[in-house]
Amino acid sequence: MTPDAAQRHVIDAAVSASGVVIGAPGTGKTTTLVARVIALLEVHALPPEALLVLTPSRQAATHLRDAIGVRIGQATPGPLARSLASFAFQVVRAAAVRAGEEPPALLTGADQDRIIADLLAGDADDEADGAPSRWPAQLSPAVRASTGFRSELRAFLAECTERGVTAAELRASDNETWRSVGDFLTEYRAVQEHMRSAHRDIPDLVSEAAALLRRVDDATLGPLSDLRIVLIDDAQELTPGGVSLVRALRARGIAVLAFGDPDISSGTFRGASPQLFDELVTSLERVFVLEEPTVRSRR
Structure with a gap:
């Protein structure tokens, strides 16, 4: 499908652009995210280690990994899409190894x-x-x-x-x-x-990772020190710890684009809420809005 003007605005945004991409179901949020990844790698020639896609669930990360993998024409040092918990685990593990401590185990x-x-x-x-x-x-x-x-x-x-x-x-x-x-x-x-x-446990890892990102130097993070851009799918499912992690990434100078729809969160039992999504918008400042599918179909 050819991107419409709203999607193209996101795909072609500056490499350093941060913001929240809001779209209802069917507006192509994930499709736009994947196209943004391809543009960063192929048009802007970013090295794969400078880019990471995060999502709250492991299943969604697997789907995104496959969707991106079939579109890119280069080898990557690791998966470009990961769950938030997996990323947090890597941050905490890197810091533990650097400090000579026992690496964490997931509860x-x-x-x-x-x-x-x-x-x-x-x-x-x-x-x-x-x-x-x-x-x-x-x-x-x-x-x-x-x-x-x-x-x-x-x-x-x-x-x-x-x-x-x-x-x-x-x-x-x-x-x-x-x-x-x-x-x-x-x-x-x-x-x-x-x-x-x-x-x-996962909340411990996410909380600890956010704190580490705010205070440690690049050498402590190992390969993650090359990270420049993070894209987040299903951002409406972020818990308070996830939003804190986003803030820590921004404080470190890493660009963050978060894609989501605050009206469809299914993670309220884990702490996700429209209020948290509002906090995300405040943290990332810029807002992109994808058009309703009915609007696109009339064109």
Whole structure:
């Protein structure tokens, strides 16, 4: 499909352009992103290591990797499209290796659920033995044993990590449930620290990567020090940690183009929201708008 004027405006933008590309479903956001990648590599002759496409999910990253791979006519030192978690892992790992520390290991969702389930089961056993409960009465052992509660608790812990909320702050809250979660978070972190490897969950990795990008020198980042441009697909799915990572990239002088539609976010349970997308717009300042498909079809 031949790009229309709005798409061409994005594709042909200056190499250093940063901004948010907003488009409804069917306006060709991903198609425009891929065309932008091709233009940067072939028209502007950027080396592949200067460019990276990020997306919140691994599945979307795989799709983009394939879509870009069939269009470019040159070898690349690695995949041009990666998940946000994969990129964060690379940043944290590079810094650990540089510092002579043990490289991190990813704490998977299944690992997290197992730890949370074990800790909650321990609470229930203590209560059965007569110990006072740290949880409010409405959160009975039966409620806490449910998959739904574990999922909500895991999402809440991730939100705390991404927003920098500490266990001490939760324990100081007027909210009884939050105080309980603060106690639980302290124990959860203790379990992580005693694991054989330096385990991090995805929110930990993203938060740590954002902090590293703000303070370390290029030598610490290794191959990532050549990065000049980042394009983000499905930016409406970014969590608070993802938006913080974007800000850290910009603070480092890396151009960021984020493609998304704030009206279709499916990641609200992970903290994504239209308000966060507004923060992204504020951080990247410039806005490109792709036309509605009905407008294009009348041309």
